[in-house]
Amino acid sequence: MPDSSRPLVMVVEDDPSIAQMISLQLELSGYRTHVERDGRGGLAAVRRDRPDVVLLDIGLPGLDGIQVCRALRAEQDWTPILFVTARDDEVDRVVGLELGADDYVTKPFSPREVIARINSVLRRARVTEAADSSGAARSLVCGDVRLLPDERRVFAGDDEVAFTATEFDLLAHLMAAPGRVYTRDQLMRDVWGYDTSAGQRTVDVHVAQVRAKLGEHDVIRTVRGVGYSAQQPAAGRRG
Known part of the structure; x- marks a missing residue:
């Protein structure tokens, strides 16, 4: 039975070898993973499974990663998104960030880099206690x-x-x-x-x-x- 206490990472990646590699490393690092191979499947899975973070390739068949991100943000879904791009052109990365992605990595990347970025995104997404010394909420x-x-x-x-x-x-x-x-x-x-x-x-x-x-x-x-x-x-x- 899967351990639902572990964060779920939705990996949306059409390259089977990359998807398998990063999923294995994430599982070894304490995450649960779910893999989708195209944009439409990824969008449906995010809506259905409510992951903690999405690792989203930009160059997907069908809906590309930018379209998936745009659709989620239009629905006011602020699930953290980490873009993956194989392109040297900065345009895709900037467009992704402007649409509300939290971060990105560029292929080729090391699994350690991706996991570090995911850890960082999840840290920022967690609700933190922010009370003053008296215990009262502050603004x-x-x-x-x-x-x-x-x-x-x-x-x-x-x-x-x-x-x-x-x-x-x-x-x-x-x-x-x-x-x-x-x-x-x-x-x-x-x-x-x-x-x-x-x-x-x-x-x-x-x-x-x-x-x-x-x-x-x-x-x-x-x-x-x-x-x-x-x-x-x-x-x-x-x-």
């Missing part, structure tokens, strides 16, 4: 944006805004130290949990997505040549 406030860490909810003005796990943690990290400027490399280490040569572009795309969702209530400040910070809250607004 972070910058401008018109209020973020509830323990509930993982964000309000911009009077409206609640939905974020992916990575987008939420990026915004929370900036808002937790308003006015502090973080370099892109620091954000990769602090939010994503690892260093990568593609980190600067990844951070920029996620910041752009957070800003687009906040709209007129955007509280992220670009410090040219350095990185990003959250604006200082007004006096008495941090609760």
Whole structure:
């Protein structure tokens, strides 16, 4: 009988050898896995099985990975998605991130790299305890944006805004130290949990997505040549 306490990774990959290899490594690392070989099957399986994370190849037959991601996000399904791409062109990766993917890896990759990325995505997706020393729930406030860490909810003005796990943690990290400027490399280490040569572009795309969702209530400040910070809250607004 399968152990449902172990996280389920949905592997959507049309190359049987890659699917088998990564599934074996994930099982050895303590995960459950389910494999689908095309986009339509993968989309149906995500809707049916509600996995903890999706490892999604971009170049799938039928529906490609980008179409699958777009369909899930349109349904307000924020299951963490890790894209896999074999293409050197950055366009697919950027488009995937703009659609709400949490991260990506490029073929050829090592199983250790994929597992590290999945661990990182799941860490960001877990609901964390965020209480002050008195045990009361706290909120972070910058401008018109209020973020509830323990509930993982964000309000911009009077409206609640939905974020992916990575987008939420990026915004929370900036808002937790308003006015502090973080370099892109620091954000990769602090939010994503690892260093990568593609980190600067990844951070920029996620910041752009957070800003687009906040709209007129955007509280992220670009410090040219350095990185990003959250604006200082007004006096008495941090609760």
